[in-house]
Amino acid sequence: MRKYKFRFKLLLTNVCVIGAVITVFLVSFLWYYLDIRSDQNAEEMERTIQKVSSGMETSIEMLDSIALQLSTNNYIVGVLKDLDVQNPDNYFQSEVVETKRIHEFMWSYILKTDVASRVCIYNRYGDFVYTGNAVDNEKVVEYIRRDHIDSIEQELAQDGIYSLYENCQEDRLTLKSNPGYVSVIRAIQEDPMLRGTPLGYVEVQLSITVLGRMLNTGVDTEYFCVKDLKSKEFLFGSDSEIPESVKDKAIIRRAVPIEKYGIQIEMEQDNSGQAVFMRNMMLTILAVLIVLTGGVFIIQKSILTRLTSPLIKLCESVTRIEGGGAEQGLVLEGGYDEFAHIETAFNQMLGNLRQSMEEVVLARTSELNAQLLALQAQMDPHFIHNAIAVIGALADEGENEKAVLMCQKLSEMIRYNTEYGDARVQVQEEIRHAENYLDLMKVRYEDKFQYQISSGIDWRIQIPKYVLQPLVENCFRHGFKKKGFPWQLEIRCYEDERNWYLEVRDNGVGMDQEQMEEISRQLSLIQTKNPKEMMENLKIGGLSLINVMMRLWMNYGNTMFFEIKMPGIGNEGAVVCIGGLKND
Numbered sequence: 108m109r110k111y112k113f114r115f116k117l118l119l120t121n122v123c124v125i126g127a128v129i130t131v132f133l134v135s136f137l138w139y140y141l142d143i144r145s146d147q148n149a150e151e152m153e154r155t156i157q158k159v160s161s162g163m164e165t166s167i168e169m170l171d172s173i174a175l176q177l178s179t180n181n182y183i184v185g186v187l188k189d190l191d192v193q194n195p196d197n198y199f200q201s202e203v204v205e206t207k208r209i210h211e212f213m214w215s216y217i218l219k220t221d222v223a224s225r226v227c228i229y230n231r232y233g234d235f236v237y238t239g240n241a242v243d244n245e246k247v248v249e250y251i252r253r254d255h256i257d258s259i260e261q262e263l264a265q266d267g268i269y270s271l272y273e274n275c276q277e278d279r280l281t282l283k284s285n286p287g288y289v290s291v292i293r294a295i296q297e298d299p300m301l302r303g304t305p306l307g308y309v310e311v312q313l314s315i316t317v318l319g320r321m322l323n324t325g326v327d328t329e330y331f332c333v334k335d336l337k338s339k340e341f342l343f344g345s346d347s348e349i350p351e352s353v354k355d356k357a358i359i360r361r362a363v364p365i366e367k368y369g370i371q372i373e374m375e376q377d378n379s380g381q382a383v384f385m386r387n388m389m390l391t392i393l394a395v396l397i398v399l400t401g402g403v404f405i406i407q408k409s410i411l412t413r414l415t416s417p418l419i420k421l422c423e424s425v426t427r428i429e430g431g432g433a434e435q436g437l438v439l440e441g442g443y444d445e446f447a448h449i450e451t452a453f454n455q456m457l458g459n460l461r462q463s464m465e466e467v468v469l470a471r472t473s474e475l476n477a478q479l480l481a482l483q484a485q486m487d488p489h490f491i492h493n494a495i496a497v498i499g500a501l502a503d504e505g506e507n508e509k510a511v512l513m514c515q516k517l518s519e520m521i522r523y524n525t526e527y528g529d530a531r532v533q534v535q536e537e538i539r540h541a542e543n544y545l546d547l548m549k550v551r552y553e554d555k556f557q558y559q560i561s562s563g564i565d566w567r568i569q570i571p572k573y574v575l576q577p578l579v580e581n582c583f584r585h586g587f588k589k590k591g592f593p594w595q596l597e598i599r600c601y602e603d604e605r606n607w608y609l610e611v612r613d614n615g616v617g618m619d620q621e622q623m624e625e626i627s628r629q630l631s632l633i634q635t636k637n638p639k640e641m642m643e644n645l646k647i648g649g650l651s652l653i654n655v656m657m658r659l660w661m662n663y664g665n666t667m668f669f670e671i672k673m674p675g676i677g678n679e680g681a682v683v684c685i686g687g688l689k690n691d
């Protein structure tokens with residue numbers, strides 16, 4: 108029935124909320140589980156690649172160890188030392204006995220499984236002997252050419268370089284396109300402790316095929332390879348990379364550079380199986396969610412039927428009262444909502460309350476404006492009397508231009524104070540009013556008084572009227588009263604993101620601790636007492652700091668800014684700073 112539409116809305120809302128909570132929980136648990144599995148896979152690959160990296164370094168260090176042992180072998184050193192360098196032929200092809208003896212040293216390393224594939228000893232004069240994988244004489248001659256030997260010699264001549272590591276994608280010592288090798292080269296010195304011109308070189312090679320088989324053992328990854336770190340060229344590894352179709356989905360990649368040997372080990376593993384697992388889990392979660400939602404729906408319907416019955420009866424009562432009878436509320440049709448009549452009655456009550464509040468606010472606003480105007484009207488005529496006296500003196504002395512100027516400024520000041528249309532004015536108007544007052548004081552005291560006005564504020568900002576000139580006047584009343592000439596006064600106008608500020612500095616006598624405490628006490632009273640009560644106790648003609656504080660408080664409340672600091676100009680006098688919100 109439409110009559111109970113709100114009950115269905117409430118039921119649907121509860122079921123949706125509970126279903127959403129269950130869904131979020133299950134999905135969060137699934138993502139957490141998948142994240143753990145991904146971390147485990149990544150850690151497993153990290154261990155694998157570190158194992159391969161360690162194996163690679165061990166194999167190369169073994170080659171270096173063999174090269175070191177052969178390069179320091181006394182017999183081999185002695186044979187190379189006694190060679191006739193003028194003989195253009197390969198010494199080791201004619202001297203069978205010595206060659207056989209050297210072969211015995213080298214064969215001991217070749218016979219060890221997967222340690223070295225070929226061991227070569229050669230020099231720059233064309234003498235060459237090897238053990239292991241077969242070579243071609245033409246390639247040997249090309250390999251031990253002078254520029255190649257010079258390159259090796261320059262590398263090994265550097266400080267701290269005792270062995271040279273090389274990656275070769277193809278076997279340089281055969282005519283056939285055989286797989287390459289990694290090699291370690293060491294110089295054979297007459298005295299290993301003194302690095303002079305090498306007698307020759309020992310090069311120990313390990314086939315890429317053998318090395319790849321060794322490193323790939325036990326590596327459970329889709330793709331594994333070793334690349335040159337500089338050129339990024341493929342050296343050895345898996346026969347084929349992961350297909351691009353798999354790479355576009357989910358894949359785990361790891362790369363470990365071995366800077367020492369200029370190589371990088373890379374591994375990639377297909378992780379797309381996790382997506383299948385996730386799809387199955389989502390289907391399972393959906394099924395569980397449907398079952399739970401059905402159960403929640405049944406339970407919620409039973410609970411809400413019992414809980415909403417009193418509300419329905421209340422709604423029917425409101426309907427009978429509004430219509431003057433019970434029947435009218437029972438035959439409502441269309442988009443009827445049980446809360447409609449309650450809402451209408453509440454809105455009517457709220458409208459009446461709002462009207463009453465507006466009347467109170469209007470009355471309060473009128474009272475507040477009257478209080479502000481009363482404060483504004485408390486203009487002390489004392490400075491007007493002094494100004495008129497100075498004007499008369501100037502007229503007697505024939506200073507008519509100055510007298511006219513002072514009359515104009517005094518007229519502007521009186522007009523400014525007697526305009527009660529607005530409680531706020533633009534900053535530029537308030538500054539102009541204070542400047543008129545200062546000009547009058549300047550004419551009166553001449554060179555004995557100096558003032559300066561600096562501004563870093565938007566002149567269009569609205570501030571309470573007549574809050575600056577009383578601060579300036581206060582300097583003459585109190586600050587300069589017992590201070591000898593010269594008198595100095597500065598006005599700074601500035602703003603930040605929220606507030607405007609007006610600051611008045613002087614070099615007067617300043618304030619003692621008792622005066623500071625009294626001002627602080629008056630500010631506390633203003634913030635706690637009713638403005639009307641404060642005004643009753645405020646002396647007429649008392650445009651003082653208290654008057655300014657009251658005007659700021661009535662305009663800005665707790666956001667007003669009022670601060671007195673010591674000292675002012677030249678470590679004398681005081682600083683009074685006021686402010687408020689720019690957009691209040």
